[in-house]
Structures are given as C-alpha cells and as structure tokens.
Amino acid sequence: MNFTLKIWRQENAKAKGRFETYKVENISSDCSFLEMLDILNESLISNKIAHPVCFDNDCREGICGMCGLYINGRPHGNDDGVTTCQLHMRKFKDGETIWIEPWRAKAFPVIRDLVVDRTAYDKIIQAGGYVSVSTGGVPDANSILVSKDKADKAMDAAECIGCGACVAACKNASAMLFVSAKVSHLALLPQGKVEAANRVQKMVEKMDELGFGNCTNTYACEAECPKLIKRSNIARLNREWICARVGKEK
C-alpha cells in the first residue's frame, strides 16, 4: 500500500511547527501504524532527508498508553477501541492522504513533532489517585467482600491506560473521562472508598488547576477511548463530587 503523509513537525516546544509531506510506499496492510512510521523514519535517516519523526510509544500492545496520535481527525485513528499502536494500515485506503497531528491541549504542550508532555495526568494521580495504605502481606482472599457487579465496574474503569485520547478528542480538552475512570475504580472498591471524598476533591481541583477544559457532555471521549471507558463513570464522578461537597466539614 502507498500513502501520502502530512505530518506535524516542530523542532521543540517553542518552535513554530508546520506540516511536512512524506510519501511511503510498499507498506504491508498488516503493518501497524507505528511500524509504518518506523519505515518512514528509516528512509528519512538512510536517505538523509530529514530528522526522523518523533512519536511516543513503548509497549506496542495497547497497554501502556504511551502512543497517541491524532489521525485524520480522530485520536488513535479510524478504528474503535484501539490504541495507535494497534491500528493497522488495512484500515486505510491505498493511496490515501493521512494527516497526523499531536494531541492538542493547553495541558499537553508539544515537546517535539508528535510528542506531547502528559505530566499533567501524573499530577492529577499524585493529587489523590491512590490508596494510602502500607502494603503488608497478601491478605486472605475473602476477608473483604466485593460484589461481582462492583468488581466488574471497578475493573472496567481500571482499564484506563492514561493515553490522553479523551482530552485530545474533547472539543473542550476536558480530562473528565480520565479522572472519572481513576476516581471510579477506587471509589467502587472497599479499600478505595475510605478516602473517596478527599480523593475526588483533590483530583478535580488539580484537574481544574492544570488548565483542562470543562465537560459539556458531548461524549467524544467515550467514542474515542481505546479502552471503551463509559460516560457513566463521569456521572459517578459528579455524584462522588456532590456527596463529597455536601458532606464536607468546614
């Protein structure tokens, strides 16, 4: 397969970026999107055409959340429930022009080319996205009972890999789906419930502070999340917030 690529190039955080056009030829339809970019980079290097295109990636199996490109108007490209590393070139038409952009959000500044700085997500987690107990030995399996329904919902929420596609997709660059997933998977379980009220307030306040937008319930996040995190988590986040605020002691 052959493609024309329009790729955002930007030397550093301060530089003014631009789109560059590259052609790639003889790409296997089984190639992943990142492998296709590897092939492009090899040719850029060996033919001394340009500095290779920088992009983030690590596991390449859809679990680390490092990869993330805005491809033809959709985060992680034109497939549902996959990360960019799992996107295959057979999802594109032969000869297609593909626009590749970095995540765009004030809270995710571009570092270089297609790489953005997602420290903001780490800061939200640091603000309260954890359970502060000292881990001892493994407790007896049935000492804390969890209903199947809650366990399932918590596991679904815990699938979030922190890739940032929700922010990238949202017209408001809101991080509500991410924060709601993190708040939910802890609040649904007995161990996390203890600190739930404090956690939700700290994480939301941090989210606001970092310059993410406000959710207006358009659900672009849900449509683009590679882990299919549901909007019901955002409603749960809102409920947790209301309960925490109403019950807040002065």
Added chain:
Amino acid sequence: MNLPKIASISRKILVACVGLFLLVFLLVHMGINLCLLRPDDGEWYSIACNFMGTNYIIKVFEVVLFAALIAHIIITVALQIQNWKARPVRYHQPSKSKTSAMSKTMIWTGGLVFVFLALHFVNFYFVKLGLVEGKYMIQTEHALSSSELQAKYMAYTQGKLSPEEMATFQTEMEAVQGLMIKAESEGLYSDDMKWIRNLSAEDVKPVEGIVEGIEPDFYNMAFELFGNKVYSVIYLILFVALAFHLIHAMQSAFQTLGLNHNKYNKFIEGFSWVYAIIIALGFAAVPVYIMFFV
C-alpha cells in the same frame, strides 16, 4: 471572565439546576401561549396574562427567573471561554469523533436563544415595563369605577368641588367617555363587555392616571406581530435553535447531576428529545396559526 473560586463540576451543577428550572418555566410559558389559540377572543389568554402580571408569588418568581437566566448565561459563557482557552492550538483536521451536533453547538444555539429573548423582550416584555409602546386593555369596570373617580363623582353630586376641580373632573370624564365611545364604535369590547381591548398608546394616554388597571394587551400584540410574516419566520427559525439547545440541555443536565443509569439512559434521552420538540412546537403553534389561519 474568570470564576476561579467555584470548581468546574460545581459550576456545571449550578448550570444544570438553573437550566432545569428554566426548562420548567418554558413549559408554563408554553401553556399560557396555547390559551391564545382558543377561539374565545382571548378570554383565557387574558386571564392567564392577568394572573401572571398580578400574582405576588409569580412576581417573586419573575425575579428568580431573571436571576436564573442571567446566571445561566454568565456561567456558560465563562465556561465556554475557558474551554476555548484549553485548546490554544487547534487541530488542522476537523474532528470526526462521533458526537451529537446539538452537544457541540450549545454556545451557538444558546446565542440564538439569547437573540430570541432580546427580540421577544422588545416585542412584549418591555411593553409591560413601559419601555416600548404596544397595545393595551382595560377592564371595563375599572374604567368606570376607579375609586378616585367615584370619590370625585360623589363630591361632584354633593356640589363639593371647587371650580378648578370641577374643570379637571369634567375633562377627565370626557376622556373616559371618549374612550367608551371609541370602544363602542370600533367594537373593542370583548368577553361580555368585561374588557376594552386593542387600544393604542394614543387611546390610553388621555385616561392614564384616571382609570385603573391599564394592562398590555398581549393577545392583540401577538396577532399584530405575527401578522407580519418576517417576524413570524424569524421567530420560527429561532425556535429551531431553541429545540436544538434543549435536546442536549435536558439529558446533559441529568448527566451533570450524576443521574446516569444503563436502565434509564435511553428513556432520559428520549424524554429530552420529546420535551424539546414539544416546547418548540408549542411555541411555534402561535405564529404558525396566525400566519396561516388568520
């Protein structure tokens, strides 16, 4: 605009509560409008307007309503500005993510609703405030039996009026009589002679301060306004924008308040559509009726 003291979710919850209140108000307002379609020469409609114009509970709610509307606009515009700022560099490619058109255009449909409200206030509400001239109506018994006029009449029959008072009383009586004659000859009486209606500003000027209970005649104002096709079409277009705003608004408010449940989501979505469409059709009924059937 900056509202940093209130957290994003709290602001959203405020917008949702206020928005739901506005939604209920729209239903009441629509109900009153529909009275206008009853072929009773505006009897029910006038009773409703009279109630809304004079009841004290309603007067309190009027203030609450304005506060709610202003709060809604200020908060949503501030949120929207923040949201634009949250993505300083836009994407080159337009978004292809699956979302509803209504949810993405709230600020624009909201803006059109604002245009509508501004137009609507100039056309109707400002008449009530006396800022704009419209049409007026008077309850016939008020025209005749204003307490001041009665007192003067008593004094007159007992010969207690000074010559100056006599002169003013006479001109006042003439003004009232002039009004009655006009009403008689132009058929402005309605509802078993209970009301004199469809009076212009010039008609009521001579009796102002003499008779009590001069009220805006919204019934005839509506007929005059929507007799003008340009106005009718503008109103109808703005009702479409209102429908768009409300289709997303209702379900969004539920989500914002945390009311999301697999079992009821479809119902909430459907309810939101039905409510919005009923409101828009209900409002559109009046101009459509006047445009095509009068």
